[in-house]
Structure formats: structure tokens, C-alpha cells
Amino acid sequence: MPGVFSRFGPPSPDGRITPARTRLALELRHTSPLVGCRFDPTGRFVFAGSQDNGIQRWDLATQAKVTYLGHRSWVRALAFHTASRKLLSTDWRGKLLVWPFDAVTAPEPERIIDAHDGWVRAIVMSPNQRQFATCGNDNLIKLWNVADFTVVREFEGHTSHVYNVAFHPTERMIVSADLRGGIKQWDLQTGRATRQMDASVIFRYDPTFRADHGGIRSMTFNADGSLLACAGITNVSNAFAGIGNPAIVLFNWQTGQRSQVLRVAPAFQGTAWGVAFHPDGYVLGAGAGNGGGLWFWRPDAENSILNIAVPNNARDLALHPDNRRVAVPCFDGAVRIYALS
Numbered sequence: 001m002p003g004v005f006s007r008f009g010p011p012s013p014d015g016r017i018t019p020a021r022t023r024l025a026l027e028l029r030h031t032s033p034l035v036g037c038r039f040d041p042t043g044r045f046v047f048a049g050s051q052d053n054g055i056q057r058w059d060l061a062t063q064a065k066v067t068y069l070g071h072r073s074w075v076r077a078l079a080f081h082t083a084s085r086k087l088l089s090t091d092w093r094g095k096l097l098v099w100p101f102d103a104v105t106a107p108e109p110e111r112i113i114d115a116h117d118g119w120v121r122a123i124v125m126s127p128n129q130r131q132f133a134t135c136g137n138d139n140l141i142k143l144w145n146v147a148d149f150t151v152v153r154e155f156e157g158h159t160s161h162v163y164n165v166a167f168h169p170t171e172r173m174i175v176s177a178d179l180r181g182g183i184k185q186w187d188l189q190t191g192r193a194t195r196q197m198d199a200s201v202i203f204r205y206d207p208t209f210r211a212d213h214g215g216i217r218s219m220t221f222n223a224d225g226s227l228l229a230c231a232g233i234t235n236v237s238n239a240f241a242g243i244g245n246p247a248i249v250l251f252n253w254q255t256g257q258r259s260q261v262l263r264v265a266p267a268f269q270g271t272a273w274g275v276a277f278h279p280d281g282y283v284l285g286a287g288a289g290n291g292g293g294l295w296f297w298r299p300d301a302e303n304s305i306l307n308i309a310v311p312n313n314a315r316d317l318a319l320h321p322d323n324r325r326v327a328v329p330c331f332d333g334a335v336r337i338y339a340l341s
Contacts, residue, residue, distance in 0.1 A: 016280050017324060017340040019296045019306045025325070026337040028058040028065070034329035036076035036316045040087075040101050043321040046337070047087065047101070048329045049075030055089055057101075058335065070097050070109040076316070077123040079132060081146055086110075090120035090134060098149070113149060116140060122164045122219075133174055135162035141176045143188065153191050157184060160212070164219040166228075168253075177216035177230055179203065183251075197256050199249045202232030206239035213239035218317070222277040226253050227299060231272035231285060234261070246272035246287045250299055264295050265303035274317025276326070278340075286328050288313030294328060294338060310336060 032052035039046050048056045055068035055075055073092035080087055080101060087101035096115035099107050118137035125132045131152065135141045141155040141162055160179040167174050173194070177183045181200035184193045203214030218231040228251040236244035248262035262283060270289015278284055283297040292310030294317070297303075312332040319326050328336045 025339040028335040030056050030333040033331045037327050037329040038078040038318045039320050041082045046327050048335050079123045079125045090123050092119045126167045133165045135165040137161045155186050157193050163215040166219050169225045179215045199230045202234050204236040209239045211239040217273045218275045229275045231275040233271040262297045273315050276319040286314040286317035
């Protein structure tokens with residue numbers, strides 16, 4: 001894209017990022033708090049769901065904004081089908097909407113589907129892009145065909161809200177994660193749970209307010225599928241105020257055991273809302289609490305190696321296809337794009 005690197009800077013000579021030189025490169029503004037974001041597969045656009053029930057799309061080169069209207073509640077979860085150039089979005093009311101992601105003018109949804117009973121918390125496309133998965137507050141995970149948007153299979157077994165779902169990058173299976181930190185591995189052919197993992201370190205029942213607090217707010221595999229990362233909050237002392245500390249729980253996929261709990265040091269009050277693996281060997285996280293933060297870790301060390309203050313509460317994190325930029329949507333209505341070198 002002509003002109004993009006003039007704004008974000010050229011790649012480093014060896015092609016690797018330099019976390020210590022990470023800087024805020026661009027702010028894209030909206031008038032309502034933002035709750036989630038993703039780059040499209042081409043890297044041309046960044047999309048963000050907003051609390052005014054819209055989806056905002058910005059062109060990174062021109063900063064031109066297009067608004068997608070059709071949802072009737074907040075939008076957090078977004079996914080893309082590359083071949084058909086479709087955007088899939090889900091909302092708090094259980095709806096799944098399908099759109100053209102590169103429409104020139106404001107588009108209308110091509111499909112509106114009743115996907116779940118209640119909030120659809122996550123949607124993810126399979127590696128071969130033939131299927132996608134959703135999960136939500138009805139404690140279900142659903143596997144869908146992209147070709148006709150029919151449900152292939154439902155997965156039952158969680159006893160609390162299912163916060164996230166992810167496809168393994170090399171194996172034909174999915175994992176799901178719930179409010180209490182329970183993680184299940186599912187066989188796509190039989191629909192059976194084949195393994196369980198424990199991320200309950202990012203969950204707590206608060207007896208004072210009689211409330212559960214936690215949930216795996218973001219979940220992803222690294223490129224070869226050897227590590228699974230789950231983001232959330234730990235050390236919760238007040239569920240009503242969300243007082244605790246961000247944490248990323250890493251699992252060794254071969255053993256199914258926890259390999260590390262990544263923490264922000266010095267301590268930060270809040271929740272990790274987004275996580276991503278960078279191919280240069282870093283784990284990136286973003287979160288909100290007493291302000292916003294963007295954090296870097298090495299996967300074999302507990303404490304963060306770099307903390308960057310984000311000007312407002314960060315609600316998600318997305319890594320650009322070029323692996324040199326990250327987007328952080330914030331409560332003040334801004335998507336902040338950080339250059340990583």
C-alpha cells in the first residue's frame with residue numbers, strides 16, 4: 001500500500017521488530033466507546049465494534065471511515081472469510097451478521113442469523129476457511145459451514161458462559177474456554193470433549209458480592225500450535241469494581257499443562273482483554289483498569305519485559321498481517337495503532 005510505511009516507518013534491516021521502540025503511530029476516532037477490533041486479511045482496513053451498536057471501518061492509508069449499521073446491540077466479535085471477502089460479526093443479542101468487508105459505501109448486512117441464545121462472545125474462522133465457530137452465554141459452542149451458514153455441530157458440556165473458542169492451527173479440533181477458566185478440547189468429527197485444562201487462576205468467586213468474576217477474555221494459539229494463551233484477570237479482590245491484576249495463562253499443548261502465568265510488573269490493576277503471539281517470539285497483551293496498557297513478554301518468563309501506557313482503557317488487541325503493527329480499541333472511542341519498531 002503506497003504511503004503506509006511513510007507513516008509507520010520502514011522495517012528494521014533484519015526484518016525483526018524492536019519492542020523498546022514501539023510507538024503510537026496513528027489514532028482513528030469514533031464518538032462511542034469501542035469494545036473489539038480486527039484487521040482485515042488484506043491489511044488495508046481496521047474494524048472496530050462500538051457501544052452505539054455499529055461497526056467502524058477505517059482505511060489505514062487514507063483514514064476514511066465507513067460505518068456498518070445493522071446490529072441492535074454491542075459488537076465485539078469479528079471474523080473474516082478471505083475468498084468471499086465477507087465480514088462476520090456477532091453481538092450481545094445473539095445475532096450473527098454477514099457483510100462485504102470492502103464495500104465502497106456504507107453496506108447493509110447480507111444475512112442476519114439467530115446464532116445463540118444471548119451474547120455471542122467469540123467467533124473464529126477455521127484455518128482452511130471452510131468452517132467457523134461461535135460460542136456464547138447459552139453455554140454452547142457451534143460449528144458452522146461457511147458455504148451455506150448452517151450449523152454442522154453443537155458442543156455441550158460447559159456449565160457456565162463460554163467466553164472464547166479457537167481452532168488449533170494444525171490439528172482438526174477446537175478448544176473452548178468459559179467464565180470459570182475451564183478449557184475443553186473437542187473432536188470435530190464426534191463432538192466429544194477429549195481433554196480438559198485448568199485456567200481457574202483467572203477466575204474467582206467473590207463471597208461479598210456473591211458474584212463470579214473472571215472469564216477468558218481472549219484466547220489464541222501460536223503459529224505452530226505448541227502454545228495456547230488465555231487472557232483475563234487474577235487476584236480478584238472486588239468483583240463489583242473489577243479489582244485484580246491482568247494475567248495471561250500459557251499452556252503447553254503437548255502436555256496440556258500450564259507452562260507459565262504471565263503478569264504485568266510492576267503490578268497493574270485491571271484485566272487483560274487481548275492477547276497475541278508475535279512470530280519474533282513475544283507475547284503481546286492489552287488491557288484496562290487504572291488506565292490502559294500494552295504489554296510484552298517472553299513466553300518463558302513470568303514478568304513483562306515492556307509496559308506501554310495506553311491513553312485510555314484498552315478493550316482488545318489485534319496484530320496486523322504484516323506483524324509490525326498492533327491495534328488497540330479504547331473506551332474513549334479511539335483505535336490506537338502502535339508501530340512495533
